Amino acid sequence: MRYDYAVIGGGISGMTAALLLAKHGRRTVLIEQAPRLAPLVRGFQRDGVNFDTGFHYAGGLAPGESLHLFLRYLGLLDPLQIKAFDPVGFDRFQFADGMSFALPLGDDAIIARLARLFPTERVAIATYLQRLAAAAGTFPYINLDRDFTAQPTLDYVHGPSLQEVLDELFIAPRLKEIFAAHCVLHGAPPSDIPFALHACFVGPYYRSAHGFVGGGAALVAAFETALRAAGVEILTGRAVERILGDSNGVCGVRLVDGEEVTVAAVIATVHPASLVDLVADKFFRPIFNKRMKQLENTTSALIFYVACETAPEWLLRSNLLMVDAAPGGMGTGPDDGLLFIAGAERSADPSRCGGMVVISPCAAQLTARWQESRFGGRPADYRYFKDELSRKLLRRLQLFAECGAIRSVALATPLTLRDYCNNPGGGLYGVKHRVGQYNPQPVTRVPNLLLAGQAVAGPGLFGTMLSAFLCCGTVLGHEQLREELKQCS
Numbered sequence: 001m002r003y004d005y006a007v008i009g010g011g012i013s014g015m016t017a018a019l020l021l022a023k024h025g026r027r028t029v030l031i032e033q034a035p036r037l038a039p040l041v042r043g044f045q046r047d048g049v050n051f052d053t054g055f056h057y058a059g060g061l062a063p064g065e066s067l068h069l070f071l072r073y074l075g076l077l078d079p080l081q082i083k084a085f086d087p088v089g090f091d092r093f094q095f096a097d098g099m100s101f102a103l104p105l106g107d108d109a110i111i112a113r114l115a116r117l118f119p120t121e122r123v124a125i126a127t128y129l130q131r132l133a134a135a136a137g138t139f140p141y142i143n144l145d146r147d148f149t150a151q152p153t154l155d156y157v158h159g160p161s162l163q164e165v166l167d168e169l170f171i172a173p174r175l176k177e178i179f180a181a182h183c184v185l186h187g188a189p190p191s192d193i194p195f196a197l198h199a200c201f202v203g204p205y206y207r208s209a210h211g212f213v214g215g216g217a218a219l220v221a222a223f224e225t226a227l228r229a230a231g232v233e234i235l236t237g238r239a240v241e242r243i244l245g246d247s248n249g250v251c252g253v254r255l256v257d258g259e260e261v262t263v264a265a266v267i268a269t270v271h272p273a274s275l276v277d278l279v280a281d282k283f284f285r286p287i288f289n290k291r292m293k294q295l296e297n298t299t300s301a302l303i304f305y306v307a308c309e310t311a312p313e314w315l316l317r318s319n320l321l322m323v324d325a326a327p328g329g330m331g332t333g334p335d336d337g338l339l340f341i342a343g344a345e346r347s348a349d350p351s352r353c354g355g356m357v358v359i360s361p362c363a364a365q366l367t368a369r370w371q372e373s374r375f376g377g378r379p380a381d382y383r384y385f386k387d388e389l390s391r392k393l394l395r396r397l398q399l400f401a402e403c404g405a406i407r408s409v410a411l412a413t414p415l416t417l418r419d420y421c422n423n424p425g426g427g428l429y430g431v432k433h434r435v436g437q438y439n440p441q442p443v444t445r446v447p448n449l450l451l452a453g454q455a456v457a458g459p460g461l462f463g464t465m466l467s468a469f470l471c472c473g474t475v476l477g478h479e480q481l482r483e484e485l486k487q488c489s
């Protein structure tokens, strides 16, 4: 069969792109190499607990906000049960020196809470929140009334960085630390992330924070139903080995089993470094290949899954950020730095918390010794190393006495992120968005080869869905898409 579009990669970006195209009458095939769609976000079940992997919570899911609108427009909202996080403390902070506080939702509440702790910085806090909202409002799919800028993310590469804005506004280092801690949501330190992109991807969390009952698996199930209803052909367990065509245009894809699929256009959502391996020599210009291979990646992380005897229910509506002395909002490994802790639902009763997912940002170098090994075939000393890391993380978590006895269920390392999540370089969110780095844009120089994915617009549910709108808008018409979104709001 001949398709109008082949979408490579069945993550959030690919599923969104395929759905958008099919909704507009394009015959679309979605090709995912893993046995099932969205391996990164569907999570896993172990010891009676549903562990989320690539989705814990999102900003912008309140009615009227951007992400809510995307989901509604694509027909994904109905089957989903959206779960509001605690408005008086959606994220709870605990510092090594004993200071702790809960960050509430909404600018006024945040100003009131933080001004109690930093009374002389009240005006600066208000200014910071205003600037976040203003910067996010410059994005054409966030602000549907703003003139469309074809390549909005390129505008922000020149900065300022988040760190520059924090240094300009705040005096108290602790206040800077608090606002920098949310860099864990995009994986670039405050000195790297352009302030406007931070505003776009983190700002919405300050107004509303939600998850889904059933977690990432429920989101994937909603996508699967919608994709089938829209007539998208879904091929899973079948990797694309080659994008066929040349620099004058693409004409199909070849799968690893040798089958060739004829298409009029391709949308690739894979990591940019993998993209250039899917094409023949001279497809892209050498300078483009080099640039894609050399893009800097986001921070890596250890992701620790633990089952708890008596996990507090509040963990299902608030995250815990344990912030140690690591400067710059990121950690260096299990011994220090930030721990981002989200609750995990019990499988038998999703209203009860049965465990925790602990993200400990670290450098990919941590597991560089074993980089020649592959998923499923790691040597014994790697397993000892992981056992030792688990013990260290468990020791840090003992401080969190409310959980009773806790036991390790699984530990993902930078190598897991590289091999299982398909992020060459082991980045938590693939390619970094940073001041001075030109990430790929939706339109390439090769006619009919388009790009979406976290490298293109940004990471997270919002960033990846946005990337699909930016990509598909180039063929469906941005004004038409934005008008349709407006009609839906």
Ligand SMILES: Cc1cc2nc3c(=O)[nH]c(=O)nc-3n(C[C@H](O)[C@H](O)[C@H](O)COP(=O)(O)OP(=O)(O)OC[C@H]3O[C@@H](n4cnc5c(N)ncnc54)[C@H](O)[C@@H]3O)c2cc1C
Pocket (backbone or CB within 6 Å): 008, 009, 010, 011, 012, 013, 014, 031, 032, 033, 034, 038, 039, 040, 041, 053, 054, 055, 056, 057, 058, 238, 239, 240, 241, 269, 270, 271, 274, 303, 359, 421, 422, 428, 429, 452, 453, 454, 455, 458, 459, 460, 461, 462, 464
């Ligand atoms: C630990 C962790 C926690 C997170 N928590 C949150 C959160 O709480 N909230 C939030 O909004 N975001 C969160 N994220 C980020 C979010 O999960 C990602 O940004 C998003 O899922 C990336 O989607 P994507 O489609 O761009 O990429 P991917 O999900 O990586 O999709 C790309 C797909 O392409 C497939 N593929 C690769 N090569 C080929 C090939 N040759 N042929 C066919 N298929 C191929 C891969 O198997 C993959 O499924 C988290 C991420 C991680 C790692």
